Each structure stands twice: as C-alpha cells, then as structure tokens.
Amino acid sequence: MSEAVRFDDVGIVQGGRTILSQVALRIADGAFVGVLGGNGAGKTTLMRAILGLVPVTGRISLFGRPATRGNPLVGYMPQRRAPLAARLSGRTLVAAALDGQRWGIALPSAQASREVDRVLEQVGAQALAARKLDELSGGERQRLLLAQTLLGDPKLLLLDEPLISLDPKRQAEMVALVRDVQQARGIAVLFSAHELNPLLGALDQVLYLGNGQAALGSVDAVITSESLSRLYAAPIEVVRSNGRIFVMSDTRIA
Amino acid sequence: MLTGLFSYGFMINAFLAAMAVALVAGPVGYVLVLRQQSFAGHALSHVGFTGATGAVLLGLPPLWGLVAVTLLAGLAMGLLGERVAGRDVAIGLVLAGALGLGLLFLHFFTAYAAQATALLFGNVFGVDRATLLTLAGLGALTLAGLAAIARPLLFASLQPELAEARGVRLRLVSVLFLGLVALATAGCAQIVGVLLVFTLMVGPAATAQRLSPRLGVGVALSAGLALSEAWGGIVCAYATDWPASFWITTLSGAGYLLSFLPGLPGPRRERPPRRPGPGPLPAPSGGSSS
Numbered sequence: 001m002s003e004a005v006r007f008d009d010v011g012i013v014q015g016g017r018t019i020l021s022q023v024a025l026r027i028a029d030g031a032f033v034g035v036l037g038g039n040g041a042g043k044t045t046l047m048r049a050i051l052g053l054v055p056v057t058g059r060i061s062l063f064g065r066p067a068t069r070g071n072p073l074v075g076y077m078p079q080r081r082a083p084l085a086a087r088l089s090g091r092t093l094v095a096a097a098l099d100g101q102r103w104g105i106a107l108p109s110a111q112a113s114r115e116v117d118r119v120l121e122q123v124g125a126q127a128l129a130a131r132k133l134d135e136l137s138g139g140e141r142q143r144l145l146l147a148q149t150l151l152g153d154p155k156l157l158l159l160d161e162p163l164i165s166l167d168p169k170r171q172a173e174m175v176a177l178v179r180d181v182q183q184a185r186g187i188a189v190l191f192s193a194h195e196l197n198p199l200l201g202a203l204d205q206v207l208y209l210g211n212g213q214a215a216l217g218s219v220d221a222v223i224t225s226e227s228l229s230r231l232y233a234a235p236i237e238v239v240r241s242n243g244r245i246f247v248m249s250d251t252r253i254a
Numbered sequence: 255m256l257t258g259l260f261s262y263g264f265m266i267n268a269f270l271a272a273m274a275v276a277l278v279a280g281p282v283g284y285v286l287v288l289r290q291q292s293f294a295g296h297a298l299s300h301v302g303f304t305g306a307t308g309a310v311l312l313g314l315p316p317l318w319g320l321v322a323v324t325l326l327a328g329l330a331m332g333l334l335g336e337r338v339a340g341r342d343v344a345i346g347l348v349l350a351g352a353l354g355l356g357l358l359f360l361h362f363f364t365a366y367a368a369q370a371t372a373l374l375f376g377n378v379f380g381v382d383r384a385t386l387l388t389l390a391g392l393g394a395l396t397l398a399g400l401a402a403i404a405r406p407l408l409f410a411s412l413q414p415e416l417a418e419a420r421g422v423r424l425r426l427v428s429v430l431f432l433g434l435v436a437l438a439t440a441g442c443a444q445i446v447g448v449l450l451v452f453t454l455m456v457g458p459a460a461t462a463q464r465l466s467p468r469l470g471v472g473v474a475l476s477a478g479l480a481l482s483e484a485w486g487g488i489v490c491a492y493a494t495d496w497p498a499s500f501w502i503t504t505l506s507g508a509g510y511l512l513s514f515l516p517g518l519p520g521p522r523r524e525r526p527p528r529r530p531g532p533g534p535l536p537a538p539s540g541g542s543s544s
Contacts, residue, residue, distance in 0.1 A: 048419075051419045053418060053419060069419070069421050070419070070420050070421025074419075076416055076419045076420075077416075078413070078415035078416055078419070079415075084412065084413075085288055085411070085412055087463045087464065087467060088288075088412075088463075088467050088468075088469065088472075089467035089468060092412075092467065092468060092469045093412055093413075096408050096409045096412050096413070096469075097409060097413065097416060097417075097420070099405065100405055100406060100408070100409030100410075100417060100420060100422065101405075101406060101409065101417070101420045101421040101422045102405055102406070103402060103403065103405065103406060104401070104402060104404065104405055105401045105402075105404040105405060106404065106405045106408075108470070131467075132467045148416070
C-alpha cells in the first residue's frame with residue numbers, strides 16, 4: 001500500500017520549545033488515524049507542518065512528494081478560533097474556499113455550483129447550506145466545514161479537533177460521518193481529538209504525541225501502560241473498562 | 255420646490271460625486287464589516303484629516319493630502335497586522351493623535367475656518383469638476399483593486415487559517431485591502447466629512463448584511479443603499495437647506511434601524527431553547543479494546 005504521509009527524521013521547534021524531535025513515521029493511504037496527546041503536545045503543529053505552514057528539519061512527504069503549502073491533495077479543517085461570519089449562508093462559506101487562493105473575482109458559474117453541491121451532498125448538508133451560520137448548531141457547522149475540506153477531491157484530510165464543544169451524541173455522529181466519507185472515498189484521515197473514546201470504533205491507527213515523540217500503531221499496541229510510559233518517560237496507567245479506555249497519570253492526560 | 259434639482263451645475267456635480275463615492279463605499283464597506291474592522295476604517299479617515307490640513311498648509315489641494323496620508327496609514331496598519339488592526343486602544347490613540355495634529359495644522363493656517371468644517375463634516379455641494387474627476391478616478395481604481403483581490407480577500411476574511419493553508423498570503427491581502435479602504439475612505443470624506451465616514455462605509459454594509467445571507471446580493475444591496483442614502487440626503491438638503499451630511503447620516507441610521515423590523519428577512523428569529531441536557535451517552539461501537 002502506498003503512503004499518504006511519511007516523516008523522515010522530522011524535528012519541529014517553536015518558540016524555543018521542541019514539539020517533535022527526530023520523528024519517523026508512515027501513514028498508509030486510506031487509513032483513519034486518530035491524533036492524540038495532551039494540550040500542547042503538538043497536534044495542531046503536526047497538522048500545520050504537514051500543510052507546509054511550519055518550518056521543520058528533516059523531511060515530510062505526502063504521496064511521495066515533499067509537503068508544500070497549498071497542496072490540492074490535502075483537505076484541512078482548522079480548529080476554529082475566530083467566530084464565523086454569522087450573517088452569511090452556509091453555502092457562501094463553503095463556496096468561498098473553492099479556488100479561494102486565486103486572485104480575481106469569483107463570478108457565478110455552473111461548474112463551481114456543481115462542485116459545491118457535490119461536497120454538500122457527500123456530508124448530507126444540502127439543507128443546512130441555505131441557512132445562516134448563526135442559525136446552525138455547532139454540529140451542523142462542523143458538517144459544513146467537513147464538506148468544505150472535500151472541495152477539489154483531496155486524498156488526505158487533516159481534521160483538527162472536530163469534536164470540540166460538541167455533546168456526546170453529536171460527537172458520535174461526527175465520527176461516523178467522517179468514517180463514512182473516508183470509507184466511501186478511500187482517503188486517509190488524520191483526526192485529532194482530546195478524547196480517545198469517541199473515536200474507538202472508527203480508528204485504524206492512533207498517533208500519540210507527547211514529550212517530543214510520536215507513537216503510531218493500532219490502539220491496542222499504542223495505548224498501553226508500557227508504550228505511553230515510554231513515550232512520556234513517566235509512569236502512565238492505562239485502564240480498560242467496559243469497552244472504554246482511560247489514560248491516567250498524576251493528572252489525567254487523555 | 256424640487257423642480258430646480260438639476261438646474262444647477264453644483265447640484266449635478268453633487269449627485270455624480272455622491273455616486274462615485276457611494277458605489278465604492280458600499281462594496282468596500284461590506285468587506286470591512288465582514289472582517290469586523292470598521293473601527294480601523296473610522297480611524298483611517300481621522301488620519302486623513304491630518305493629511306488634508308497638512309496639504310492645505312503646504313498649499314496643495316486637501317484631497318491629495320487626504321488620499322496620500324490615508325493610504326500610507328492604511329498600508330502601515332496592514333503591515334503591522336492583526337496586532338494593531340484589531341486593537342481598539344491603539345487605533346483609538348492614533349485616531350485622537352491624528353485629529354489633534356490636524357488641529358495644529360489648522361491653527362497655523364487660520365484663514366479658512368470653513369475649510370475645517372468642510373473636512374470634518376463634508377461639503378458635497380462644493381465639489382468642482384476637477385474634484386469630481388479625481389473622485390471618479392479614485393473610485394474606478396478602488397473597485398478594480400477590489401475585484402482583483404476579491405476571492406482571496408473573502409476566503410481570508412471568512413476562514414483565515416484555512417486560507418493560509420491553501421496558499422493565500424494573509425498579510426499581503428490584508429495590506430492591499432486596507433489600502434483600498436483608505437482610498438474609499440478618502441472619497442467618503444469628501445462627501446460626508448472625516449467624522450461621518452462611518453455613515454457611508456458601515457451603515458449601508460451593516461444593513462445589507464442583515465437583509466441578505468447571500469454574498470452577491472449583499473454587496474449589491476450595500477452599494478444600492480449607499481447610493482440611495484447619499485442621493486436621498488442631497489435631495490433632502492436641497493429641499494430643507496439643512497446640511498446634506500446630516501440627511502445622509504439620518505437616512506443611513508434609519509435604514510439600519512428599519513432592517514430590524516419584523517417581517518424582513520434580516521431579523522433573526524429566536525432559536526428554540528436547547529434541550530436541557532445532553533442525550534444518553536452512546537455506547538462505543540467497536541470492541542477494539544478489551
């Protein structure tokens with residue numbers, strides 16, 4: 001199987017702090033990978049590095065080519081910091097990303113309209129798109145933003161904390177939706193989250209970040225007391241209970 | 255009593271100048287409101303006051319000083335980036351400082367108190383042919399510039415992180431846009447004065463955003479509202495002999511208030527109350543961990 005993402009000896013230092021140090025990993029094409037780790041472990045930075053937005057040492061390759069900014073093979077859902085323009089329709093928001101990096105003005109075109117319809121349909125958001133953003137719930141907005149990542153047929157999705165501020169029911173819906181899209185299109189997904197449990201049924205692999213290191217593998221291989229203790233160089237206890245997993249240290253990590 | 259509306263050259267100039275300015279202020283203001291930078295636009299016009307009074311002091315046409323200094327300030331604000339463009343206190347201090355400096359320039363140039371009033375509150379009936387041509391040229395330039403950066407500008411305004419990842423140069427777009435805001439502001443200042451630029455840049459745009467969730471409709475509406483408010487103000491001023499700027503601000507404010515009337519598409523209906531608590535916790539769907 002070919003590789004979607006490959007890190008060779010990758011190091012990232014930001015503001016004097018080492019986020020990643022000499023990390024090597026390979027993520028297979030078509031894999032659903034949960035990106036986990038505590039606050040500040042570098043989940044967002046890792047994604048921004050793959051997008052070519054963060055200077056790195058070593059080499060990051062996507063589908064056999066060096067990672068560069070503006071790669072059309074990559075769809076990205078940033079962790080939302082700024083509030084969305086509340087008075088515009090969902091469709092306007094999604095459409096703005098279509099060729100949004102090109103200079104000039106976007107005149108209405110049937111082709112552009114079809115492409116927007118296509119991605120909306122893939123996530124079942126056609127009805128949402130007509131409504132104003134401030135009339136949508138958090139889960140509905142995330143659905144639109146997921147549609148937006150699919151513009152231009154990417155082969156890899158980077159989803160930064162899509163579950164944040166959703167209630168458990170909406171979290172489960174979002175995970176199932178991403179899993180459906182990922183399976184239907186056979187694309188790779190990196191899905192970062194604070195909590196492992198909402199992702200458990202969907203993941204092929206987990207990428208655990210901590211202490212400048214990264215551990216990639218199946219949930220059963222990575223989320224163990226030995227593996228995480230080695231990663232953090234500190235005693236970590238993993239407890240499995242009733243189909244759920246709890247990772248604990250002195251303070252709870254994930 | 256309105257029969258003489260078009261029988262004077264200065265009236266025709268006033269209508270044409272108002273059109274050249276309003277058709278630019280509407281679209282540029284729309285994006286300004288979308289980016290929540292309206293205070294930055296307000297500050298730019300005050301900086302322009304210093305430029306205009308400085309130009310008068312040097313014996314140059316005030317409009318040139320207004321344009322030059324506003325443009326410089328807009329570009330500088332864009333270069334300094336979010337740290338400044340989003341900071342109310344810093345902008346407010348610059349704004350007050352600029353007005354103070356403008357006052358000093360006026361003090362040295364004591365001959366024209368009328369000049370100060372015209373700069374602060376506008377003088378649409380004082381637009382001569384040369385000024386009209388300058389305004390039309392500035393307007394065409396600004397609209398062309400806006401069209402040239404429209405797509406990345408909208409993308410960067412709605413989702414900066416995503417736009418950056420897709421290759422949009424956020425800083426460059428921001429600088430170019432604030433340059434356009436500066437040009438539009440300078441035009442507005444000629445009609446309604448530096449103190450009332452808000453009335454053409456922000457009023458129609460904010461009203462349009464309440465009335466339509468669609469981008470193209472909103473931008474057209476914003477331009478149309480700016481134009482009708484400016485022209486309406488001129489007609490009312492002709493009929494009453496009260497200042498045109500007063501009427502334009504009144505119409506602009508009234509338009510915004512009217513957009514809150516029930517029955518219009520703009521007002522947001524109250525959302526139904528959320529369910530009292532989260533639903534039952536879903537059982538994990540897979541047994542990959544046991």
